[in-house]
Amino acid sequence: MKSGSYYYFRQFGGMEIGTLIYEPKYAATGASCSAGPFHNAHVGSVSFGSSVAVVPNYLFYNAKIAFGDFTVNIPTVGCYSFSGPDISFGNLTIGENVSSFLVNAGNYSRAFDNSTVEGSLNYNAKAARLDTEASSAYGPFYDIAAGSLSVGENVRFLDRRLFRGNRFESCTVYAVAVSEEHMGQTLTASYLPASKYLNIHHNSGFADYFTAKAEEIDWMCRDFFTVTYGDKVFDEESGEYMVEVMRECSVCGYTEGGFEDLDDSYEVCLSIPVEVPLVFSGSKKSYEGSAKVYAYGRLGNAYEGVRLSVDSAAENFGLAETGGEKVDVSTYLAAGFSSGSEAVFTHAQVLENGEAFSNGDMEKLYMDSLAVSVNGIAFLRSGAGDYAIPIPLRIEIF
Numbered sequence: 473m474k475s476g477s478y479y480y481f482r483q484f485g486g487m488e489i490g491t492l493i494y495e496p497k498y499a500a501t502g503a504s505c506s507a508g509p510f511h512n513a514h515v516g517s518v519s520f521g522s523s524v525a526v527v528p529n530y531l532f533y534n535a536k537i538a539f540g541d542f543t544v545n546i547p548t549v550g551c552y553s554f555s556g557p558d559i560s561f562g563n564l565t566i567g568e569n570v571s572s573f574l575v576n577a578g579n580y581s582r583a584f585d586n587s588t589v590e591g592s593l594n595y596n597a598k599a600a601r602l603d604t605e606a607s608s609a610y611g612p613f614y615d616i617a618a619g620s621l622s623v624g625e626n627v628r629f630l631d632r633r634l635f636r637g638n639r640f641e642s643c644t645v646y647a648v649a650v651s652e653e654h655m656g657q658t659l660t661a662s663y664l665p666a667s668k669y670l671n672i673h674h675n676s677g678f679a680d681y682f683t684a685k686a687e688e689i690d691w692m693c694r695d696f697f698t699v700t701y702g703d704k705v706f707d708e709e710s711g712e713y714m715v716e717v718m719r720e721c722s723v724c725g726y727t728e729g730g731f732e733d734l735d736d737s738y739e740v741c742l743s744i745p746v747e748v749p750l751v752f753s754g755s756k757k758s759y760e761g762s763a764k765v766y767a768y769g770r771l772g773n774a775y776e777g778v779r780l781s782v783d784s785a786a787e788n789f790g791l792a793e794t795g796g797e798k799v800d801v802s803t804y805l806a807a808g809f810s811s812g813s814e815a816v817f818t819h820a821q822v823l824e825n826g827e828a829f830s831n832g833d834m835e836k837l838y839m840d841s842l843a844v845s846v847n848g849i850a851f852l853r854s855g856a857g858d859y860a861i862p863i864p865l866r867i868e869i870f
Contacts, residue, residue, distance in 0.1 A: 481530065485511040494531075495521035501528040501550070503576050508533030508552070520546060527553045527583075529574055535559060541591070548572045549612065555585040563591035564618070568626060570597040579609040589618035593640075596624035599651060602631050607660070611636045621665070623647050623678065629654040630681055635665035643667035643682060644692075648724045650677030661685075674726035693721035698820060701773045704734060715773045735772030738869055740822060742767050742780075747860070748844050759846040762810070766839045767817040768825035775869050778822055780815040780840075782807045783864040792859035799859060804847035807863045815840035 481501060492515050501509065508530035515537045520527075529550035536558040544554075545567025551574050564584070573581045581602055593613070602609050611634045618640065623630075625646040643665065654677065661684055670686035672679060674693050683689060702716030713734040720727045745763035753760045767778040783789065790802025809815040817825070821838040828836040844863065 481505060481509040482507045482511045483509045484513050485509070487513045489513055490516045492516075492518045493521065494518065495524060497523050497525050499526065499528050501530050503529065504578075505530040505533060505552070508535070510535040512536065518542075526550065529553060529576065530555075532556070532559060539564075541565075543567050545569045548574060549583050550574045551576045551581050551583060552585060553583050554587055555582055557586050559584075559587040561587065561589045561591070563594060564589045565594040566597050566600075568596050568598050568624075570600045573600060573602050573612045573631075575602055575604045575606075575609055579604050579606040580614075581612040582610050582614045583612035584616045586615050587617070589616060592620045592622055593618040594622045594624065596627060598626055599629035599653070600631070600634075601629070602633055607633075609633050609636075611638075613638055620644075621667070627678075630678060632657045632659050633663055636663040639666040641667070642669040643671070643686070645670070645672040645676055645678050645682055646692075647678055648673050648676045654678075659684075673721060673724035675721070675724035691726075693719075693724060693726045696722045698722055701732075701776065701819065704774070705731065707731075717773065732773055734774055736774035737772045738770060738775060740767055740769040740771065740778055740869065742778075742867065744780075744865065745842060748842060748863075750844060750846060752848055756845070758848045760844070762841045762843040764839045765809075765815055765842050766825055766837050767822050768829045768837070769822060770826060771819050771822050771869070773819075775819060777816055777818040777870060779817075779868040779870055780809070781813065781866045781868075783866040786864040788862045789864055790861060792861045794859045801846060801859075801861060805861065805863075806845040808843055810841040810843055815842075 485507060510532050511534050513535050515535055518537060518539065524546050526548040527544070527546050527550050529552060531550060531553045533552045534556040539561045541562040543565040547569055549570060549572070573583060575581045602611065611631065613635055614637045616638070620642045621640045623645040627647040628649060628651040659681065664681060664684050666685035667682065668687050670682055670689045671692050672682055672689065674691050697719040700718050702718065705714050705716060707714045714731040715734050716729065717732050718727065718729050743764070743766050745765065748761040748763045750759035750761040765780060790800060790805040792799045792801045817838060825837050828834065846861070
């Protein structure tokens with residue numbers, strides 16, 4: 473695009489445009505401008521073609537556009553390209569494909585300067601950079617009005633000037649891992665984003681970037697803790713037993729330890745099959761069958777979990793019965809669990825099963841299978857017919 477005198481573009485200035493479909497791949501407007509090509513234009517809706525690689529500098533500068541929920545996912549975003557007091561967004565998402573924010577001769581990006589985000593600014597660009605090394609450069613969101621910021625989990629680099637001058641009511645940082653390039657930056661405290669409420673992981677590589685100017689911090693790790701309990705310890709001060717507790721965040725690896733009051737109460741339910749139908753397997757020459765088992769409920773911290781095992785020492789193990797007739801098939805009966813000789817449900821699995829069961833989300837249950845096998849030839853030689861074979865289980869809360 474070419475400008476007239478005094479850097480006025482205004483090719484479509486002041487026009488009423490219903491739908492604008494923008495498809496030029498590498499169009500450019502220059503490094504500075506007093507009025508962009510859509511200056512004062514009223515545009516109903518905007519979409520970018522899939523081949524667009526650059527949003528030119530000043531493209532929608534001072535246009536009048538209500539974008540609604542909108543995603544910018546174009547590799548290069550020009551300076552002042554979405555800037556203006558009459559430009560608004562519902563939720564504004566900066567996509568993973570964005571890699572560069574252009575600046576003008578004054579080292580200003582300010583791509584969204586003076587615009588309004590009514591919902592959330594969602595930043596997902598993995599490693600976007602300002603195309604200048606000037607330490608005093610202004611980032612793309614300078615003077616944007618946005619209440620909340622979300623940083624996606626795949627973000628690995630945040631330019632030290634990216635959120636210069638920004639303050640958010642709330643900020644949520646899902647990203648944990650960062651690149652060496654990010655760690656190699658020297659952060660300027662006055663350029664870092666401020667927030668009233670910050671949600672972030674303890675071990676996020678972006679912690680220094682966001683916590684420096686956060687008023688209240690809510691560590692996200694608490695929603696992802698895996699809890700394990702250790703030894704019981706007598707507390708001389710209280711005269712009560714305590715139990716060691718270790719919490720580890722499954723997302724960032726943060727750990728913390730402490731003590732809790734000993735709780736030896738429990739309320740555990742078991743789902744154990746009443747019967748396991750057996751079907752003859754020609755390849756194995758045996759009668760085979762299996763059924764799901766699981767434990768759910770509440771366990772105090774005095775316990776590590778629930779263990780199920782086949783009680784082969786019980787008097788009725790393998791004592792097949794029909795009517796008044798009994799046949800001992802224990803010598804050619806095999807019974808166990810798909811995980812081994814025991815089915816073990818950890819403290820965490822019992823609690824999570826309880827939550828899944830309460831929510832009716834059966835697909836999330838931790839389960840095992842009780843597997844039964846009877847040697848077919850030996851069973852038939854014994855003269856046995858249609859028998860019920862008891863398989864007693866031993867249940868232990870440990």
